[in-house]
Amino acid sequence: MAPAITADGLSKTFKVKVRDPGLKGALQALLKPRYRDVHAVRDVTFAIEPGEIVGFLGPNGAGKTTTLKMLAGLLYPTSGRVAVAGFAPWGGGPAFKRRIALVLGNRQQLVWDLPPEETFQLNRAIYDIAEPDYRERLAELVALLELGDLLDKPVRQLSLGERMKCELAAALLHRPPILFLDEPTLGLDVTAQEAIRRFLTQYRDRHGATVLLTSHYMQDVTALASRVLIINRGRLLYDGALAALVARIARTKRIELVLADGVTAEALAAFGAVKEFRFPNAVLEVPREDAAATSARLLAALPVADLSIEDPPIEDVIRVAFARGVEENE
Amino acid sequence: MIRRYVALIRNAWLVDLQYRASIVLWLLWGVTEPAVALGIWWGIAGDGQVAGYARADFARYFFALMLVNQLTIAWDSWYLDGWIREGELNFRLARPLHPAHEAVAENIAYKARTAGMILVVWLVVSLVWPAVRLPVAPGRWALTAAAVLLAAAMRFFISFTTGLLAFWTTRATAIMELHAGVSLFLSGRLAPLALLPPAVAGVAALSWFPYMLAFPVELLTGAAQGPAVVQGFAGQLVWLGVWIAAYHVTWTRGLRRYGAVGG
Numbered sequence: 001m002a003p004a005i006t007a008d009g010l011s012k013t014f015k016v017k018v019r020d021p022g023l024k025g026a027l028q029a030l031l032k033p034r035y036r037d038v039h040a041v042r043d044v045t046f047a048i049e050p051g052e053i054v055g056f057l058g059p060n061g062a063g064k065t066t067t068l069k070m071l072a073g074l075l076y077p078t079s080g081r082v083a084v085a086g087f088a089p090w091g092g093g094p095a096f097k098r099r100i101a102l103v104l105g106n107r108q109q110l111v112w113d114l115p116p117e118e119t120f121q122l123n124r125a126i127y128d129i130a131e132p133d134y135r136e137r138l139a140e141l142v143a144l145l146e147l148g149d150l151l152d153k154p155v156r157q158l159s160l161g162e163r164m165k166c167e168l169a170a171a172l173l174h175r176p177p178i179l180f181l182d183e184p185t186l187g188l189d190v191t192a193q194e195a196i197r198r199f200l201t202q203y204r205d206r207h208g209a210t211v212l213l214t215s216h217y218m219q220d221v222t223a224l225a226s227r228v229l230i231i232n233r234g235r236l237l238y239d240g241a242l243a244a245l246v247a248r249i250a251r252t253k254r255i256e257l258v259l260a261d262g263v264t265a266e267a268l269a270a271f272g273a274v275k276e277f278r279f280p281n282a283v284l285e286v287p288r289e290d291a292a293a294t295s296a297r298l299l300a301a302l303p304v305a306d307l308s309i310e311d312p313p314i315e316d317v318i319r320v321a322f323a324r325g326v327e328e329n330e
Numbered sequence: 331m332i333r334r335y336v337a338l339i340r341n342a343w344l345v346d347l348q349y350r351a352s353i354v355l356w357l358l359w360g361v362t363e364p365a366v367a368l369g370i371w372w373g374i375a376g377d378g379q380v381a382g383y384a385r386a387d388f389a390r391y392f393f394a395l396m397l398v399n400q401l402t403i404a405w406d407s408w409y410l411d412g413w414i415r416e417g418e419l420n421f422r423l424a425r426p427l428h429p430a431h432e433a434v435a436e437n438i439a440y441k442a443r444t445a446g447m448i449l450v451v452w453l454v455v456s457l458v459w460p461a462v463r464l465p466v467a468p469g470r471w472a473l474t475a476a477a478v479l480l481a482a483a484m485r486f487f488i489s490f491t492t493g494l495l496a497f498w499t500t501r502a503t504a505i506m507e508l509h510a511g512v513s514l515f516l517s518g519r520l521a522p523l524a525l526l527p528p529a530v531a532g533v534a535a536l537s538w539f540p541y542m543l544a545f546p547v548e549l550l551t552g553a554a555q556g557p558a559v560v561q562g563f564a565g566q567l568v569w570l571g572v573w574i575a576a577y578h579v580t581w582t583r584g585l586r587r588y589g590a591v592g593g
Contacts, residue, residue: 074423076586094426102424109421111341113348118341125337126427154348 002086003047004178004210005071010080011234012041012066040066042234043080050177053204053211055225055242059322063234064214065104068180071212072102085178098127101171105183108167110155116166117151120173127174134173140206141169144199161192168196172203179203181213185220197223218314232322246311249320253291254310255284260303271298280305285312334427338435339442346443356440357447360400367520368392381524386461387551391522393452393462394550398543399519400445402482406433407506410493415500419588430490437486470552473559477546480566485542487573494577497584518544522553538569 016038019029028034041063048054058064069075070082073089073096082089087096110119124134142148145165150158158166164184172179181200185193197220204211215221221228221242228245230238238245255272258280265277271294272286286294291309298304311317346353371388374380383391413419413429422429456463492509496502514520515530516539523531523544534540545562548554554562 069420072424074420075588097424097426100424102421104417104420111345113345114341118344122337122341123425125334126425128333 001050003083004050004052004085005048005212006046006081006083007067007071008045008081010041010044010067010070010082011039011078012063012070012075013078014038014040039234041070041077041231044231044234044236045080046229046236046239048210048212050210051204051208052227053200053213053224055221055228056212056214056231057221057228057318058214058231062231062322064231065182067231068102068182068212068214072100072180073097074102098174099176100178100180101174101176102180103167103171103182103184105164105181105186108163109170110163110166112155115152115154116147116158116170119155119166119170120151123170123173129174137173137175138169141172144202145169146195159192161188161195164188164192164196165199168199175207177207177209179209179211179213181211183214183216185215185217193217193219200224218318222314230318230321237321242314245321246314246317249317250312251288252285252312253288254312255286255291255295255298256308256310257282257284257298257304258306260305263302267302271301331431334431335435335438338432339439342436342439343443346439353443357444360444360448361396361451363519364392364396364399371521381522383522383524387553388522389459389461390464390551391547391553393455394464394547395519395543397445397448397452398478398481398546398550400448401441401478402485402542402546403441404437404482404485404489405440406437406486406489407493408503409433409436410490411496411502414493414496414502414588423585433490434486437482441482464550465552467552470549474546474550477549477562477566480563480570481542481546484538484566484570484573487570487577488538488542491573491577491580494580494584497580497587513539513542516540517542518547522548524553538565538573541566541569 014037015035017029018034018036019025044063044067056064056068066075070077071084071089073084073092076090084092085096085099087099089096089100110116111122120134120138123129124131129137142151145168147165147169150162150166155163155166168184179200184200185196188196200211200213201224203209211224213220213224225242227240228238228242229236230245238248254275257268259282260280263279263282265274265282268274268277268282268284272284272290274282275285276283284294284298295307295309299307368388371380371383371392372385375383375385375388378384410419410433413422419429422432452462488509489506492506493502495505499505515526516534516537518540523534523540526534541562545554545566549559549562
């Protein structure tokens, strides 16, 4: 089966006006404007198979949203090729737009003064959805997203989480096979975040949709995505499974201990770096390759009630990947 | 497409119903300017005439202006400026419907609403004030309807195209304000064009401004007759063509430039 999304050598360069501070700078910018090139995305290549949920990670300004907008056909690439659902997004026309959904976390399509159902009805007309299909899909979305009592409340009276759920429903009524989600859980509380994650998995499982999502919340990525793309300063640093990234980046493992009587931090220090010590709990950090052997020595030498070997927190791994890149850690 | 327009207009009206007080304010705004202009010319005309206009002629002119202005006015540059600067164009570009259709639907919605109310006001006033009554002349009304449609289309493209300048500048609405300022004099909003000094009238004749308002108004009041009618329609068609072309160039180039700010 052909990939749902391919990007081949995708680049986007913006021309940005350079302005010195002060009145003189303003006059100069007016009379003799200077520009500099900002390489938002550089030579990015990847392919996403139908039905995959892929997390797109990177610090602010890394190029995630720019890439997403090129894939959705909002931005014209400076160079490279893109194919989404078999279309070149820019100029793909209505046939292409019916096959995608673009949800930008901070820009909403719900009509602020009206209940969400009015926006749904508008989208039914815009996407030419037949009445029976609309009823069936709305019922499914209402059930999965638990929208029941929200449909007739004006959007301005809904909480942020409720609005995002309705936003997703509005974006999915035409049942697109490809979803581009930019920060869908931004600013939501934990319960709402979980509801959105649960919904996205269910939607993918039911309809085989391909999902590319950006998020700052690692829980989104660990819960949803089997695969991650990491981008920084416009370059793709990593494309693969999250677990493989951890193995590649993390040079250490954490040994989490529950100790019995009589063990001090000093005694533990002989086995590795003591990261936390709050008796009876302790966390040791040891070189990755020594984790098994060190655990065996700990069990033999100290009164250990419980022991587990963990990878470092995924946030730490990603932070290292952003800061130092991926390749140099191999 | 009709179903989409019905849905868009329906939503626009539903939003209107949330802001009933603002509808009244907009109506007052639409009535005040021509009423003030009428008051001034009423005083100046006295019992005589100014450039062929007696008091009753001024009254008919400004009532017709009130209606035609509401039927042709376009606010799109303000909407578009917001959509572009605040990133709200993004989801509109991702939908299988050109954003201009939403703008046209909005136009139809508020024009129908406000012009409908002004028509009622006019009918009520004409019952007690014969000066503002129009002769029953279906042919002229049909021509006026065509001229109003062309003027509305032209003002839409002017406003939409100017709004698209937000792709390049943050001052798109200032440009539209400037256009509105000039149109106050050259389109016949403050005075019938026959009252303009010859030099100013010459400039106006070379521009699109008279075709936005003065021509359909004079068609309705009967001031435009014979060759002036043909020339008026020709002018409207030419300038509409020019503004449609300007819109196409601005839209195509603007989209290429779109930095998709925000979002």
